[in-house]
Amino acid sequence: MTMLRIRNLGVRFGGVVALQDVSLDLNRGEILGLIGPNGAGKTTLFNCISGVIAPNEGTIHFEGRSLRFAPPHERARRGIARTFQNLQLWGSMTVLENLELPIDAIARRNTLSDALGLPFSQYAERAASERARGILHALDLGRHAHRLAADLPAGIQRRVELGRALAMRPKLLLLDEPAAGLDASETEHLAKLLHRVRERFRVSMLLVDHDMSLVMRVCDYIYVLDFGRVLSRGEPSAVRNDQKVIAAYLGEATPETAGEGAEAVVVTAEPRVQRADAVEVARSTGPLLEVKGMAAGYGHLEVIRDINLTVQAGEVVACIGANGAGKTTTLRAISGVIRPRAGRVTFGGADITGSRPEHISRMGLAHVPEGRGLFPRLSVEDTLRLATDSAGTPDRLAAAFEVFPRLKQRRRQAVGTLSGGEQQMVAMARALLTQPRLLMIDEMSQGLAPTIVRQLFQMIDVFREQGTAVLLVEQFVESALAVADRAYIFEHGSIAHEAPAEELRRDRGLISGSYLGSAPDSTEAIEVAANGNGHHRVVDPQLMEILSMRVPAEVKRALEERAEREGRSAGALALELLEEVNHN
Amino acid sequence: MMPGHIVRFAIAIVAFSILARLPVGLDPAFQFDAALAIVWGFGILSLVLLTGYAGQVSLCQATFAGVAAYGAGMTVAGMHGGYLLGIVIGVLAATVLGVIVGLPALRLHGITLAIVTLGIALVFDKYVFQDHIFDWFTGGTGGWQVTQASLLGIPVDSSTHLLNAYDVMLALFCVVAVLMVNLHQSGAGRRFRAIRDSELAASTMGVNLTRYKLLAFAISAGIAGLGGSFYPLIAGSVSPQPFWVFTSLQLAAIGVLMGVRYVPAAALGGLFMAVVPDVLTRYGHGTFMNRFNYDISYDWFQLAVGVLLVLQLILLPDGVWGDIRARASRAWDVVRMKPREEMRPA
Numbered sequence: 037m038t039m040l041r042i043r044n045l046g047v048r049f050g051g052v053v054a055l056q057d058v059s060l061d062l063n064r065g066e067i068l069g070l071i072g073p074n075g076a077g078k079t080t081l082f083n084c085i086s087g088v089i090a091p092n093e094g095t096i097h098f099e100g101r102s103l104r105f106a107p108p109h110e111r112a113r114r115g116i117a118r119t120f121q122n123l124q125l126w127g128s129m130t131v132l133e134n135l136e137l138p139i140d141a142i143a144r145r146n147t148l149s150d151a152l153g154l155p156f157s158q159y160a161e162r163a164a165s166e167r168a169r170g171i172l173h174a175l176d177l178g179r180h181a182h183r184l185a186a187d188l189p190a191g192i193q194r195r196v197e198l199g200r201a202l203a204m205r206p207k208l209l210l211l212d213e214p215a216a217g218l219d220a221s222e223t224e225h226l227a228k229l230l231h232r233v234r235e236r237f238r239v240s241m242l243l244v245d246h247d248m249s250l251v252m253r254v255c256d257y258i259y260v261l262d263f264g265r266v267l268s269r270g271e272p273s274a275v276r277n278d279q280k281v282i283a284a285y286l287g288e289a290t291p292e293t294a295g296e297g298a299e300a301v302v303v304t305a306e307p308r309v310q311r312a313d314a315v316e317v318a319r320s321t322g323p324l325l326e327v328k329g330m331a332a333g334y335g336h337l338e339v340i341r342d343i344n345l346t347v348q349a350g351e352v353v354a355c356i357g358a359n360g361a362g363k364t365t366t367l368r369a370i371s372g373v374i375r376p377r378a379g380r381v382t383f384g385g386a387d388i389t390g391s392r393p394e395h396i397s398r399m400g401l402a403h404v405p406e407g408r409g410l411f412p413r414l415s416v417e418d419t420l421r422l423a424t425d426s427a428g429t430p431d432r433l434a435a436a437f438e439v440f441p442r443l444k445q446r447r448r449q450a451v452g453t454l455s456g457g458e459q460q461m462v463a464m465a466r467a468l469l470t471q472p473r474l475l476m477i478d479e480m481s482q483g484l485a486p487t488i489v490r491q492l493f494q495m496i497d498v499f500r501e502q503g504t505a506v507l508l509v510e511q512f513v514e515s516a517l518a519v520a521d522r523a524y525i526f527e528h529g530s531i532a533h534e535a536p537a538e539e540l541r542r543d544r545g546l547i548s549g550s551y552l553g554s555a556p557d558s559t560e561a562i563e564v565a566a567n568g569n570g571h572h573r574v575v576d577p578q579l580m581e582i583l584s585m586r587v588p589a590e591v592k593r594a595l596e597e598r599a600e601r602e603g604r605s606a607g608a609l610a611l612e613l614l615e616e617v618n619h620n
Numbered sequence: 621m622m623p624g625h626i627v628r629f630a631i632a633i634v635a636f637s638i639l640a641r642l643p644v645g646l647d648p649a650f651q652f653d654a655a656l657a658i659v660w661g662f663g664i665l666s667l668v669l670l671t672g673y674a675g676q677v678s679l680c681q682a683t684f685a686g687v688a689a690y691g692a693g694m695t696v697a698g699m700h701g702g703y704l705l706g707i708v709i710g711v712l713a714a715t716v717l718g719v720i721v722g723l724p725a726l727r728l729h730g731i732t733l734a735i736v737t738l739g740i741a742l743v744f745d746k747y748v749f750q751d752h753i754f755d756w757f758t759g760g761t762g763g764w765q766v767t768q769a770s771l772l773g774i775p776v777d778s779s780t781h782l783l784n785a786y787d788v789m790l791a792l793f794c795v796v797a798v799l800m801v802n803l804h805q806s807g808a809g810r811r812f813r814a815i816r817d818s819e820l821a822a823s824t825m826g827v828n829l830t831r832y833k834l835l836a837f838a839i840s841a842g843i844a845g846l847g848g849s850f851y852p853l854i855a856g857s858v859s860p861q862p863f864w865v866f867t868s869l870q871l872a873a874i875g876v877l878m879g880v881r882y883v884p885a886a887a888l889g890g891l892f893m894a895v896v897p898d899v900l901t902r903y904g905h906g907t908f909m910n911r912f913n914y915d916i917s918y919d920w921f922q923l924a925v926g927v928l929l930v931l932q933l934i935l936l937p938d939g940v941w942g943d944i945r946a947r948a949s950r951a952w953d954v955v956r957m958k959p960r961e962e963m964r965p966a
Binding site: 087089108111118120124125127128129136140146147150151154160161164200206295405527 | 625666799801802806810814816820822824826827828945
């Protein structure tokens with residue numbers, strides 16, 4: 037029976053289309069996965085279902101009744117519970133209280149009798165407390181019951197959020213990135229937990245997560261969202277091998293399919309040769325940016341550790357890796373938005389570890405943050421003027437408008453009313469006007485349509501020609517590698533790999549693994565491949581495409597050692613071994 | 621009854637019996653200060669619920685008290701009703717105004733809400749309490765004179781029976797304080813606190829935001845009004861001056877200074893707000909060592925509040941009572957020889 041029926045849902049924020057024509061069915065007792073790149077509209081869909089935002093069009097029915105006029109608390113009472121991507125626990129309350137609240141919020145308790153402490157309230161109070169303790173026990177959180185929720189580490193907070201949602205006795209549980217920030221073993225634990233929860237509490241679930249290993253293992257059926265539309269749907273095995281899905285995660289795979297993008301690639305090919313000399317010259321004078329052994333984090337959470345990274349003058353470097361791998365935190369620690377906890381950052385020979393961000397930006401290190409950091413009510417022209425004024429550089433708006441002709445037409449318009457792509461152009465133009473020596477751009481293409489993304493990547497070549505070094509954090513790996521000279525692959529808060537972009541482009545297995553995770557049985561396949569002893573096991577070669585970097589360390593080491601002996605790349609070796617296995 | 625309720629009730633009775641003796645034998649001016657302390661104590665108590673529990677900002681608590689004071693004065697002096705009726709009408713008027721002020725709070729947060737409530741305080745100060753159109757409510761320039769009054773047969777007017785009024789107010793204050801602590805520890809209190817910590821999570825976990833925000837404003841205005849409705853009784857008349865904008869700001873400042881999340885802070889704050897300026901104006905001038913003349917007036921009090929607030933925000937972010945509480949709990953842990961909880965590395 038269909039429990040949740042969504043038809044033709046559409047959401048627009050100003051000019052940005054967040055969801056378009058999304059239809060989805062969830063059956064009772066099912067765990068449905070919802071995946072897609074950043075900005076695909078997954079959280080927006082969650083917000084629509086839980087009533088936090090109202091859709092512009094389309095309908096949502098829950099158990100046959102429309103949710104159109106139901107406010108969030110009413111939906112909660114009907115049995116829809118959710119967790120949040122950015123944790124939303126009640127931090128000044130204890131863990132126990134966090135779980136008691138939804139229990140008695142549903143029970144419609146009376147404020148006056150609560151204040152007077154009447155028997156009815158006393159009874160309800162005890163019942164709520166007992167039930168909350170039961171859930172805490174089931175989730176192995178019993179010993180944290182009397183601690184303030186804000187004092188717990190993020191991993192445990194996520195579990196408390198899950199417990200809080202369960203305390204409502206939900207029929208449908210919306211889980212927004214429950215595995216964010218968890219390591220591989222914790223994720224495995226979570227997967228088991230979700231299955232146990234389904235059996236014990238009899239709830240259906242809608243699960244959003246970037247960790248494919250979790251989604252593939254837990255979900256019965258998967259919807260893939262991209263740019264606010266349903267890109268694909270099906271059983272996990274089918275989705276995993278869907279070329280469209282792989283492309284959505286990695287960007288366009290080949291220049292042929294990229295259309296316009298092909299030109300961009302061709303254009304970049306030539307200057308790179310010239311650049312090589314410039315980089316060579318710069319190398320002799322030392323790197324422009326050098327990060328040594330850096331660690332940083334937020335609160336109790338250490339997000340990155342032991343980061344070593346260099347950028348030469350005039351070089352384009354990409355940082356790639358799954359969500360939550362620590363790329364954004366690295367940029368923030370470099371530009372001084374947060375303080376590094378360990379390590380050293382030198383820029384142009386000067387030590388800038390822990391300097392204030394405005395000081396760092398005056399030295400010529402510009403940071404275009406994720407979400408762009410624009411002022412929505414300021415006009416385009418004022419935004420750009422502000423940058424030149426505070427940086428003390430000459431007023432070169434004309435030059436900026438030459439690079440971004442579209443901004444010239446809109447110079448008087450408020451930035452907040454521009455489209456997402458135009459806003460990104462403003463952010464980049466602003467950074468450019470301060471005449472930086474190094475430009476750090478975080479998630480430039482997030483939530484933008486492919487054509488705009490292509491134009492933006494062409495801009496990076498323009499920067500390079502002007503002699504500006506670029507450090508790029510990007511979800512569109514293919515496009516980023518097409519434009520970059522070198523790349524760092526981030527995994528679980530540290531740098532797992534560093535290689536020239538060319539090499540990584542050839543060796544797709546290496547990257548796709550860090551994004552899509554491994555299928556549960558692929559580790560065995562790699563083991564077989566690495567040992568080269570050829571059991572008679574047929575493995576889908578496409579599986580190899582998305583082979584994981586998260587294989588057991590000893591397997592990976594074996595693979596790498598053999599690759600080094602034979603002087604080839606690990607990915608190519610793995611593919612060849614696999615074919616051998618197949619052949620036998 | 622749960623043990624918690626019995627303990628709170630016992631503490632309230634002990635507090636009442638101690639506090640009721642405090643002003644006995646003092647000169648009338650200090651007795652008036654003691655009664656006034658409870659009026660402002662109610663004002664800060666109303667902020668404990670609204671700001672401390674529910675996380676809403678309001679800079680018009682003195683306006684609620686003023687509306688109730690005029691309501692009570694009008695009922696007693698203008699319509700010759702009993703004082704009990706006066707209190708009921710005063711509290712009702714304040715509660716209704718509280719709901720009206722709560723309506724913008726459904727959409728507004730933080731600084732915008734603060735400015736809206738400040739605006740309401742200004743409007744009531746200038747155009748209701750001091751305007752001739754509302755003479756029927758404010759009793760004109762002279763205000764309402766309350767010379768003789770009794771509550772349930774007890775004479776409580778200011779001239780001769782001020783201490784009776786003080787005892788009645790103190791008893792009421794203790795009752796409301798206990799109810800507030802009960803509320804904090806119960807389901808309804810958790811809902812208010814959930815709104816403070818995360819409205820998004822509260823609404824998606826089944827808390828009706830509209831209902832509980834309005835409820836917080838209504839109860840809070842009612843509590844402030846309960847204090848205000850006694851003002852004509854203790855002062856003998858009502859005038860706009862005690863309920864002007866600055867009193868609202870002072871209530872908020874002293875509430876934060878004392879620890880806006882804790883009920884006992886309301887008693888501390890009320891006492892501070894009523895007694896310290898009076899002491900300053902009375903003993904603040906004279907000659908030091910027969911040579912240096914000094915003159916400390918009421919203005920110094922406002923300066924002192926400002927300075928103390930800055931110091932508190934730096935040194936005691938949880939307020940004076942919050943700090944006392946934390947120290948007491950640490951001391952208690954030492955007494956019980958309980959090992960200190962390990963600090964996790966940040």
